[in-house]
Amino acid sequence: MNREILKKLGIELPLLPTTSVGSFPKPPYLIKARTDRKKGQISAEELYGLENQATQEWMTFQESLGMDVLVDGEMYRGDMVAYFAEIIPGFDPGGLVRSYGNRYYYKPIIKGKLEYPGPMTVDWWKRAQKLTRKPVKGMLTGPYTIMDWSFNEYYPDRAEASMALAKLIRKEVAELIKAGCRIIQIDEPAVSVRPEELKIAEEALNIVTEGQNAYFITHICYGAFEKIYPEMLKLPVHNFDLEMSNSDLDMLEHFARFPFTKDITFGVVDVHSHVIEDVDLIKSRIEQALRFLPKEAVWIDPDCGLKTRTVEESKAKLYNIQKAVEAVRAGL
Amino acid sequence: MNEDARRIESYRLEKASTLIDLAFNDPLSCANLHLIFPTYKYSIAPMKIIATTHSSFPRIGEGLDEQKLRRAYTSLEKKKIGKAEFEEIQDGLVKEFISIQESAGCGLVTDGMIRWYDHASHIAGHLRGFEINGLLRFFDTNYYFRQPIAGDEIGEGDGGLADETAFVIENAALPVKSVLLGPYSLAKMCRNKSSMKFEGLCHRLAEILGFEVERMASKGTDYIQIEEPAFAREPKDFELLRKTVDIMGRKKGKAKLILTFYFGDCTPLIDRLPEIPADMFGLDFTYSPGLSEKLIKRGCPGPVSLGILDGRNTKMEKAEKVAISLKNILAESDIEECHVTTSCGLEFLPRQYALKKLELTSKVAGILNG
Numbered sequence A: 001m002n003r004e005i006l007k008k009l010g011i012e013l014p015l016l017p018t019t020s021v022g023s024f025p026k027p028p029y030l031i032k033a034r035t036d037r038k039k040g041q042i043s044a045e046e047l048y049g050l051e052n053q054a055t056q057e058w059m060t061f062q063e064s065l066g067m068d069v070l071v072d073g074e075m076y077r078g079d080m081v082a083y084f085a086e087i088i089p090g091f092d093p094g095g096l097v098r099s100y101g102n103r104y105y106y107k108p109i110i111k112g113k114l115e116y117p118g119p120m121t122v123d124w125w126k127r128a129q130k131l132t133r134k135p136v137k138g139m140l141t142g143p144y145t146i147m148d149w150s151f152n153e154y155y156p157d158r159a160e161a162s163m164a165l166a167k168l169i170r171k172e173v174a175e176l177i178k179a180g181c182r183i184i185q186i187d188e189p190a191v192s193v194r195p196e197e198l199k200i201a202e203e204a205l206n207i208v209t210e211g212q213n214a215y216f217i218t219h220i221c222y223g224a225f226e227k228i229y230p231e232m233l234k235l236p237v238h239n240f241d242l243e244m245s246n247s248d249l250d251m252l253e254h255f256a257r258f259p260f261t262k263d264i265t266f267g268v269v270d271v272h273s274h275v276i277e278d279v280d281l282i283k284s285r286i287e288q289a290l291r292f293l294p295k296e297a298v299w300i301d302p303d304c305g306l307k308t309r310t311v312e313e314s315k316a317k318l319y320n321i322q323k324a325v326e327a328v329r330a331g332l
Numbered sequence B: 001m002n003e004d005a006r007r008i009e010s011y012r013l014e015k016a017s018t019l020i021d022l023a024f025n026d027p028l029s030c031a032n033l034h035l036i037f038p039t040y041k042y043s044i045a046p047m048k049i050i051a052t053t054h055s056s057f058p059r060i061g062e063g064l065d066e067q068k069l070r071r072a073y074t075s076l077e078k079k080k081i082g083k084a085e086f087e088e089i090q091d092g093l094v095k096e097f098i099s100i101q102e103s104a105g106c107g108l109v110t111d112g113m114i115r116w117y118d119h120a121s122h123i124a125g126h127l128r129g130f131e132i133n134g135l136l137r138f139f140d141t142n143y144y145f146r147q148p149i150a151g152d153e154i155g156e157g158d159g160g161l162a163d164e165t166a167f168v169i170e171n172a173a174l175p176v177k178s179v180l181l182g183p184y185s186l187a188k189m190c191r192n193k194s195s196m197k198f199e200g201l202c203h204r205l206a207e208i209l210g211f212e213v214e215r216m217a218s219k220g221t222d223y224i225q226i227e228e229p230a231f232a233r234e235p236k237d238f239e240l241l242r243k244t245v246d247i248m249g250r251k252k253g254k255a256k257l258i259l260t261f262y263f264g265d266c267t268p269l270i271d272r273l274p275e276i277p278a279d280m281f282g283l284d285f286t287y288s289p290g291l292s293e294k295l296i297k298r299g300c301p302g303p304v305s306l307g308i309l310d311g312r313n314t315k316m317e318k319a320e321k322v323a324i325s326l327k328n329i330l331a332e333s334d335i336e337e338c339h340v341t342t343s344c345g346l347e348f349l350p351r352q353y354a355l356k357k358l359e360l361t362s363k364v365a366g367i368l369n370g
Helices: A003-008 A028-038 A044-065 A082-087 A122-130 A143-148 A158-179 A195-209 A251-257 A279-292 A311-330 B003-025 B029-036 B068-077 B083-104 B121-126 B160-171 B183-189 B198-219 B229-233 B238-249 B267-275 B291-298 B319-330 B351-368
Strands: A091-100 A103-110 A138-141 A183-187 A215-220 A239-242 A263-267 A298-301 B048-051 B128-137 B144-155 B177-181 B223-227 B256-260 B280-284 B304-309 B337-342
Touching (some): A028 A044, A044 A122, A082 A103, A091 B144, A091 B351, A143 A158, A143 A195, A158 A195, A183 A195, A239 A298, A279 A298, A279 A311, A298 A311, B048 B351, B068 B083, B083 B160, B121 B128, B121 B144, B144 B183, B160 B198, B183 B198, B183 B229, B198 B223, B223 B280, B238 B256, B238 B267, B256 B304, B267 B291, B280 B337, B291 B319, B304 B319, B304 B351, B319 B337, B319 B351, B337 B351
Parallel strands (some): A138 A183, A183 A215, A215 A239, A239 A263, A263 A298, B048 B337, B256 B280, B304 B337
Antiparallel strands (some): B128 B144
16 A cells, blocks of 8 residues: 555545546537637637636536545647647657547657657646645656557667657656656556567656656556556556446456555546446445455546546536545445 | 579578668669669569558548548537438548549559448447447557447348448449458457357357358459458467358358458468468568568468558558568469558558558559569
């Protein structure tokens, strides 16, 4: 358990802390503004103002629910890799590729040497943290995932591209810590995809986190966890934020065989479904989790970022999560 | 082997690395080759080399006019358009893609899988008795499919897949390749809630997909590509795979069955492929570091569809270099037909790059055809 580490960082959390993976849906006015900005119909300042407004709205909502560890909702990001690729020198914007169904994302191309451009997320984190006394997570995409979700025309192989990215993400982590951030999430959803490359991801994450004074979470989703478990526990983080409900909690069987030795943020609602899971269903998922995991080590959140849902669906899902957690906590 | 090929082969065996290094590292490799071998010809006639799309093509591009399908999906979801209007837009895009392939110089066309929601649920959705569940990652890509759930009642499809083939045949001047996800991969990607074990499910799916093969063949398709990416990653059930192809192969009529592997190393499969009753084998070179060498040494296992251009990276290969590699690979193979294609479907690339790869495919085939 890593509650001692959190304590040393000055963070006290209740049992089953509630949080979100990172992204929330953009409200319609912001979606329109982003389109308008692309067409040159509004200025960068106007867009920035609306991104701020949307961030404040999501911060207020999370506070009002009573969530424990907040996120800024990534109102200023289009995509978790493209956002960084647009800023980091060495990337070309690439083009649209399909994620699923009718969803597309910009997949960038590494065309040259990657260099750290200076803080990329720190100002947004500071703005969000100013709005609450609760901890706000610093949100970064991990080096392995940025590499895997980019085309590479420059580095000789996947490992070298990952390490180049790790070195510059490390600098961003240092900047976040300097700004006061104590919980930093490094999203590595691609890490479960090629089990044979887990070592590359581990080495890259080690470059990012080694000697940095923060509580580190990594988010991993939609992959073959069973193929990298329990080896994945070697990744140098304190907490694994995992998508669990989408796969009917089937990882619990593996936890029964090989105990989960780190903290876990347990995904309890599907982010790709319009269906709003009711409180009882979420409660039962949490209770199942607690049969295999010590209660001090469990955090609760949705399976993944909520940006693909509507604002209303996202709020309803988060509301039900919070109510379910409160009900379970009452019985502990 | 003709005199020219013999000279090349002899030189290649003596100084293989020199030739390859020269060809691969010198931007003027082509010019150099003809200086070294005044009679050097890329052509490996009479073997028929055909450029083809592997299977899929990106359904949208950057421009507003290239995003018709994306808008149509949204409009359909919001009930602003009906199913008929949506399908009309899909039809238009399939026609557009056929035209793109013809313009790019392909010798064989697919429908680009424009109508497929994804690899698994599109097939399962046209069959009887499947439920469609949540999202799962498609192998090691960042693209996701809805997982079909197979129960005991799974069965013959609604004929929709064959109708899609018929549409391509009606609208294409060139031979047509239809695509199906193979029973082994479909079984792997399904959640099996039937009383059948994995092997039983594979057999049942082979029978069910056999009906689809029969229907596609009866519409007049020239090739049916059975894709087995799951097998290439874990090639332990060879006999099971062989049986499934055998079951489907009995229904193929005059169509040629292409058994295609990707996202896994094909090299260990090569020696046993002739045991499988397919007309052609599709091979992914990008996941198979030893494949070229293996094929140069033993020859091709039969007619092949060589996925030698990287369908997962935007970096463009040099046509001449690829042609030299292919010529080496094919030199010892006594086969009548070879398809040149990308390692996998093109939908993993942005459209502008996919189009360039398609053109490159044709260029390579053009060089080899002299």
